[in-house]
Amino acid sequence: MALTEREREIVALLRTDPLLDAAALAERVGSTRAAVSVHLSNLTRKGVLLGRGYLLRAEASSVLVVGGAVLDAKVRTRVRPVLGTSNPGTFTATVGGVGRNIAEGLARLGSPTMLVAPVGDDLQGRTVVARTEAAGVDCRHVVTSPHPTGSYTAVLGDDGDLLVAVADMRATDELTVADLAVVPGLLGGVDRLVLDCNLQADVLRWLLTAAATAGIPALVETVSVAKATEAAPALDGSVPVHTVTPNVDELAAMLGRPVDPDPASVAAAAAVLHERGVEHVWVRRGAHGSLLSIARPGHPARVVLVSAPPTTVEDVTGAGDAMTAGYVHALLGGAEVVEAARFGQVVAALTCASPDTVRADLTPALVAAHLTPDAPSTEELSA
Known part of the structure; x- marks a missing residue:
């Protein structure tokens, strides 16, 4: 939901003079103090005002992430694995979850980021929120779930590649x-919406519709084969997806x-x-980089191959989330989509070279x- 005309008027006054109180604002806009107080409350709920004193959200482009937040456990063999x-x-154990990882990556890159994700009323949930806030993410709107905080357990081989992972995502699966x-x-109060496919298809479609109504570009992170299968019905062409x-x-x-x-x-x-309403399809191809397909009305799709920069793989966990965070951060900064994809590839490579998610x-x-003119490079495929 976009700001109302009166809310935009109040925000403009506060950017000029942040010390104005409700009475002074009411006099400036020709309203009552009680009515202005309601507008101020709504602006706080929308994330435009941050806390007391009418501190305004930074004018820098910002993003809202809705998805999973979990505790990650990673087990890695020291030798070639034998089943x-x-x-x-x-x-090792740390905080994780696709949506949460993307949100932290965005915040560490300097993009103002809010996270809406479910956590249990338990120590694990409090740990997830505390560590995510410490990374710079706004977690005021996390959802308290009746289920335990989710968990993700990954088994990695001695080369750092994922062998198998098991996720308990009931808290996210049952979000309504x-x-x-x-x-x-x-x-x-934001400029982009990022959703992960841990969300049910009907919830995903509802969120995409809300973003389209507000005029906010939305990105969908597919998470896994199982989650992509379940989410597919939400991408039926009824709503646009960036x-x-x-x-x-x-x-x-x-x-x-x-x-x-x-x-x-x-x-x-x-x-x-593209026929189902998706403007950009960015397909990850591991060590081969990625393929970005761009649809423009009235034109054939533009297909670009983006190479993966060379890296020493320490741990692949979180690489896809990092790619998404880098891509969205670059888009928020005004980058064209191909340049944003190049930026995302570098963030993914840096993540693979680190033991941290x-x-x-x-x-x-x-x-x-690490983002030199030639790393990663791009190649356009002929139509």
């Missing part, structure tokens, strides 16, 4: 539209048919999502130091 027996290895009633109001970010297997799951990994086949599959030292300067 069906015990393997020597290491264990009623649980997320705050979101349409928050959309009036970007969807599957890997090749997740793209196949959304279409309900196999997709060969070669660029021509991936591009053809992406065209089906979200690098604690992630900054725009770190990314810029």
